[in-house]
Every structure is written in C-alpha cells, then in structure tokens.
Amino acid sequence: MKKWITKTIGFIFFGIVLFQVIFMISCRERQPSDPLADLAQTPPMGWNSWNKFGCDVDEKMIMEISDAMVASGMRDVGYEFIVIDDCWQISRDSMGNIVADSERFPSGIKALADYVHSKGLKFGLYSCAGTKTCQGRPGGKGFEELDAKQYAAWEVDYLKYDWCNTKGMDAQQAYRKMRDALSAAGRPLVFSMCEWGTNKPWLWPESIGHLWRTTGDIQDCWDCTRDWGGMGFTKILDLQVGLEKYAGPGHWNDPDMLEVGNGGMNITEYRAHFSLWSILAAPLMAGNDLRAMSEETVEILTNPEVIAIDQDPLGVQGQKVRDDGDLEVWSKPLMDGSRAVVLLNRSTEDAEISVSWEEIELSVSEASVRDLWKKENLGRFQNKFSALVPYHGVIMIKVTP
C-alpha cells in the first residue's frame, strides 16, 4: 500500500515537472511578445518601385500601381506588398524624424499607407543601415528606434533595409539593431535585408531578417554583367546554387526582384526567369509598371500553378539536380510528395532535355506529368520525361507519383 502511494506521488511529481519543462520550452520558442515572429511563412509576394522607376517615385504613381495590382488580378493570386524603394525620403527634422519628399508625397506617407491598405494590400518602405541610402538620402544609422516607431505609426508592413555607406560597420550587428528596434516598436513587419550577400547573411541567426538578398542588383537582361556589380538573370541564378539549405518558412534567400515585363528580355526569357524564381522559393516582388502590362506579362505574373510552386507550404528551396553545360534540370519537393521540375535551356538553339524520376528522388517507375505553363496534363510516364525546350526558355512540370 505504502509502495503504491509513493509510486503515485512520484508519478504526479514527475508529471508536474514535465509539464513545467514543456511549458517553458514552448514559451521560449514562441516568443509571443515578438511581433515579427511567425511572419513570411511562405516567400513574400508584392511589387517594388526600384527596377522600373528608380528614384522617380511619387504618391500618384504608387496609388495607380496599387489599383493596377487589384485590377490585373495580381492581388487575387497572392501579391500583397506595395513597396516604395529609395528616394521617398528627403531629410530629417530638428528632432531627427525622417521626412518624406513633400513635393512627391504631398499627402504624406500615412495617407498613402492608408490608401494601399484600403485596397486590401500591405505597405512597405525602404531605408538603409548606413549614414545615407544608396541614392544619398538620409540613412537609418543612429536613428533606428526613432525610425522604427515612425514606421509603426505610419502602419508600415514591410521594410527593405539596404547596406550603402556603412564603412566600418558590422553587418550582423547593424541588422540585429534594426530588427530589435522594429520588434520593440510593436508592429508586425516583414524585414527584408538587402546586404547583397557580402557577409553571408544566410549564416546569421534566423531571427534577424525574414529574407536576405544573396547577390548584387539584378539587371533586365539574360546574362549581362555591369562593371558596378549588376547582373543579368542567369548570372544571379548561378549564385543561388548551394544556398538552398538555408531557406525555409520565415527565412528566405532573395535573388532580387523580378524584371518580368520591363522590356530587356523576351517573353520566353521572362517565363524562364519567373519559373526559376518560383522553383527557388524566391520572394516574388514584381518590378515592372503594373499600369501598362501586355497580356503575356500578366499571364506570366499571375500563373496560379507556377505561383503555387513558389508558395508551397513545405517551404523547401528547389535546387539544380543536373548541369549538362547549357542544359539544366532543377527540382523542388512539394508538400504533397510531388516534385516541381524546370528544364532550362541556356543555349542558343532549341534542345531536348530529359529528367529521370531517380534524379528527382522519386522512387516509383510511373508518374503523372502536368505542364504548368500549358496548364495541361501530359499523361503517365515511365521512369523519365523528355521535352524539346526552346532556347533561353524552360519547360516547367509537376511530377506526381
């Protein structure tokens, strides 16, 4: 009897201790007080002004772009953020508060954020960790808390934070400082670190930013390079190899914004660019003029089946599984056990490319193939699939066992 009582007390005691330990661990992991926790569970989608407009930004254009995001159907397929890049800001007032250019934004930033929100969209801004932005506007250094409070008061939902004019600064510390200021300001906000991969931000703690640029600036061309570091689509693509293991829900590699529709590449090339960004689980930030899009541009940017690959909840970044010189095979595992596959032809002639089920790690002999651009089921295939791929183009399929 005595033994039985001791045993029961022991069990109860053990149960209480176990409960306390689990409770403490779950509290620590969830950090319920951090408003930035648990955001960007799939790669952010939206629009950013830089690629098309550079410094030529104003409130009328941003309002029209917001309207166009709704009218084009982009909002309905998942695009969410409208982000003003560099040049919205012009000075600081005597208290240190950041001041928007009142000629270009006469109604003020809060009114513009309200407009964007009224469209069912979210609002983003750009700043920089250094003393000045890349275009010489006031930077965030030394004003982190003040700026973070201002962004919260303006109801900003997304901040892109650049890395110009940062001589002597420690990148990880600088981004941590801004992240902490944003958390303290209390508003949920996606924090996009634009440090160009210089200090390997993919190795930093996941709790600093939700996404980080991996390279210098994208250019609207297939494979050009600029002497200041800008790069075309395929040059950026090559620099993503090996980074796949660092991406996941809440923390994404960012190979830079989209150039689709900006005119420097043809439709086949833009389709390739969009397919590869999707298989990379890259943020899909359109960078074109949404008010003046061709039908083909809309068709690329709003293809729900390709977007679903980017946004797949498993959150695994796809990778290159074969490289035969100019002919490549990329694959991404999806939540439902299927694979998204891109066959990429970088040569200057159409070419046949095949993919075996083995190399995309499907241990079946037969699988169904769906063409995601044609939106057509192609049938059941034994062991592999082959297709003629247009030069500078892709075939993108979903392979389901």
Ligand code: GLA
């Ligand atoms: C840097 C960034 C770009 C853009 C410009 C703005 O070059 O990498 O994406 O934000 O600054 O000046």
